Amino acid sequence: MKDFESEIYDTEVSYLINKLYSFLGPTNVDRALIKYQRSLDLSGPVVSEYTLKHRHPWWNAFMTFFELKKNGKSIKRNLTPELKILAADAKKISSLQRFMPTSVKNKYKRDLIDSDRAVDYLFEIQIAWHFYLQGNVLQWYEDDGEKHPEFIVKTPNFDFNVECKRISVDISRKIKRQDFHRLVQELLPEIEKQGYTGSIDIVLDGRLYSNQIDTLVSEILELIKSREITGEYAISHGQISLNLNKKSKKIVNVLEKYKTLRMSLSNGAHGVVFSSQMNGNNAIDPIQMILKSKEMDNVLDGISSKVYKSAKNQLNKSIPGIIVCFLEDVYDLRDLSSESDLQLMTCNLLNKEGCSHIAGIGYSSEIQIHKRYESEVYDNQSLFFQNPNCKFKEVKTYKFIDAAAAKW
Secondary structure, eight states, rough: OGGGGGGOGGGHHHHHHHHHHHHHHHHHHHHHHHHHHHHHHHSSSSIIIIIIIHHHTHHHHHHHHEEEEETTTTSSSSSOOHHHHHHOOOOOHHGGGGGGGHHHHHHHHHOOOOOOTTHHHHHHHHHHHHHHHOOOEEEEEOSSSSSSOOOEOOOOOOOEEEEEEEEEEEEOOSSHHHHHHHHHHHHHHHHHHHTEEEEEEESSSOOOOOHHHHHHHHHHHHHHHHOEEEEEEEEETEEEEEEEOOOOOOOOEEHHHHHHHHHHOOTTTTEEOSOOOOTTTTTEEEEEEEESSSSSSOOOHHHHHHHHHHHTTSSTTSSOOOEEEETTTOOGGGGGSSOOOHHHHHHHTTSTOTTEEEEEEEEEEEEEEEEEEEEEEEEEEEEEEEETSSOGGGGGTOOBBBBEEETT
């Protein structure tokens, strides 16, 4: 085990980020940051905060890093969660790129600055890092345009292929993320202008369509203008619960409030904490809104299809292989480990013809931050379903993840 290599001290952060900057190419990063800033300038506050700043996990952190350096401020005394995650990613890439063929290094230099796909490739790095810390040898496949997995893990007793997949659940949701953000951007600034703070919970009868948003906004604003600001009310496409009060100049740590909200959201629900008056992590009189549908999201069919195609087309049947899926926008997997639809879907998939070379299928949540004593741990919740029908007997007792820690 190489757990000591995963540790990062505050004094290392600046060095690691500069090393990543050099690996990606200063010109490439600078060009991407200019484009990112232009997008922020042209977007509304909600799209900027909840879409663009999370679309690529590094750009906001890089901008903070260079701003601190420009102003002569200490990096280690002004560390944000984003800077810490950037430094952690930098350490993984710095260590792992030593084992990559030139074609793979060039692929990551190119793809890790792609705002649409960077998360996909960072997930590959995360999974490779997990097996590297276990003390295994990694062998990366050449970037030759052929269909194959990302890399081979060489354990002392056997080798296995690893295929990584990013699964966006948004496409199968009753409420798409971009539609939720548009609703927030059109609705909450108007409520704030009317002098209110508090919370709004909306439950729709079914799907939210883009052409319904303007009508929904108008209907809610009419309620509020008529002083209907506390209680439950029927609206055209569902029901709304309002708990609004006049502003009282109360200062709230929005970052902490949003973390708490995010962890409490049920599957398929969207949430936001909004204020136009931000000062760092603090805001005055924010508004919290949750939006969900009565109808359940159907994301499992999409996951099953994508995973099955990988099993058949990208994993060589002559050696064991695993598939690890990053479930985008999913933060809590604890309720999915047993007797869940995800477990049943995965078991059915592993029972399919042509999957006997698959040792198991794993899932990973979005990153989470845990405080421990005087340090912080950044990791993902994980699940791994071993294939009891795998034809390779040597994988039966191998621990692909630490069951107690449940993380990649």
